[in-house]
Amino acid sequence: MDIKRAEKISKALADANRLTILKEVKKSKDCLYCVDLNETLDLAQPSICHHLKQLIDNEIISSEKEGRNVKYSLNNYVIDDYIKFLEGLKV
Amino acid sequence: MDIKRAEKISKALADANRLTILKEVKKSKDCLYCVDLNETLDLAQPSICHHLKQLIDNEIISSEKEGRNVKYSLNNYVIDDYIKFLEGLKV
DNA sequence: TTTATTTATCGAAATATTTAAATAAATCAA
DNA sequence: TTGATTTATTTAAATATTTCGATAAATAAA
Numbered sequence: 001m002d003i004k005r006a007e008k009i010s011k012a013l014a015d016a017n018r019l020t021i022l023k024e025v026k027k028s029k030d031c032l033y034c035v036d037l038n039e040t041l042d043l044a045q046p047s048i049c050h051h052l053k054q055l056i057d058n059e060i061i062s063s064e065k066e067g068r069n070v071k072y073s074l075n076n077y078v079i080d081d082y083i084k085f086l087e088g089l090k091v
Numbered sequence: 092m093d094i095k096r097a098e099k100i101s102k103a104l105a106d107a108n109r110l111t112i113l114k115e116v117k118k119s120k121d122c123l124y125c126v127d128l129n130e131t132l133d134l135a136q137p138s139i140c141h142h143l144k145q146l147i148d149n150e151i152i153s154s155e156k157e158g159r160n161v162k163y164s165l166n167n168y169v170i171d172d173y174i175k176f177l178e179g180l181k182v
Numbered sequence: 183t184t185t186a187t188t189t190a191t192c193g194a195a196a197t198a199t200t201t202a203a204a205t206a207a208a209t210c211a212a
Numbered sequence: 213t214t215g216a217t218t219t220a221t222t223t224a225a226a227t228a229t230t231t232c233g234a235t236a237a238a239t240a241a242a
Contacts, residue, residue, distance in 0.1 A: 003107050003110045003111060003114070004107060006104070006110055007104075007105060007106060007107045007110060010101050010102075010104040010105035010106075010110075011101075011105040011229095013097070013098075013101040013105075014098060014101035014102040014104075014105040015098060015101075015229090015230085016094050016095060016098045017230095019094045019097055019098060019101075019180075020094060022180045023094070023180065025182070026179075026180055026181070026182050029182065030182050033188085034188070034189060035187090035188065035189090043230095043231075043232090044231070044232050044233080045188090045189080045190095045232090046189095046190080046191080046192095046231080046232060046233080046234095047230070047231050047232065048189095049189065049190055049191085050190095050191095050229095050230075050231080050232095051230090052189095052190095053190085065189095065238095067188090067238095067239065067240070068187065068188045068189075068238065068239040068240060069187095069188065069189080069239095070188080070189065070190095073182070074180065074181065074182045076181050076182060079177055079178075079180060079181055080181075082177065083174050083177055083178070086170055086173065086174055086177075087170075087174070088117075089110075089113045089114065089117060089165065089170060090117070090165065090167050090170055090171075091116070091117050091120065091121050091164070091165050091167060102199095106199090106200085108200095124218085125218070125219060126217090126218065126219090134200095134201075134202085135201070135202045135203080136202090136218090136219080136220095137201080137202060137203080137204095137219095137220080137221080137222095138200070138201050138202065139219095140219065140220060140221085141199095141200075141201080141202095141220095141221095142200090143219095144220085156208095156219095158208095158209065158210070158218090159208065159209040159210060159217065159218045159219075160209095160217095160218065160219080161218080161219065161220095
């Protein structure tokens, strides 16, 4: 992983709301719906959408349409690649 | 590690210049001086100083004064703690 | 078909971050 | 002591991010 990609992933992770979303994805066992986040996050719906978009754009999560809902799931391999990059920084 | 701390570390890592600094710290085997970064980064000296400060404030690196130079070294344990947090996000 | 529900987008305001010029502080070297 | 070198701080401008109201789009339910 190059620095530009690591920068983007770090940026996507650099927000408490987005980290909370990822924790909720885990809790839900990859079955998180947007609506569920309204209860967890103290944010307006467009803001939640904006944070989800950042995680999707950076491929940290994937989205799948299910009727009028959208289901989100974590891309473990992206986290693994990022962890490898971080290991590579260690002296 | 709680979300607030992980957010701060992510933020500190969310910049290509700061990631380059960390790569240089590794290259130098924990003997990086501020002056050396002038050649690597295309930034004015106060900007480099500002980035170093963010890494120091978040305890990602430590600084040690040596005459009129300052030597920087990586705090491996912080990276390790952060990696553990990331592992905990995985489903 | 009409209405309600869920998610996405646009636009604008508020806030945060990045950058560098000017300058200060500390130390070394002559 | 004087001048050069290295790092830090202050201040301000430029840029980026976060947030939300309004609204659109898609689908389900009545």
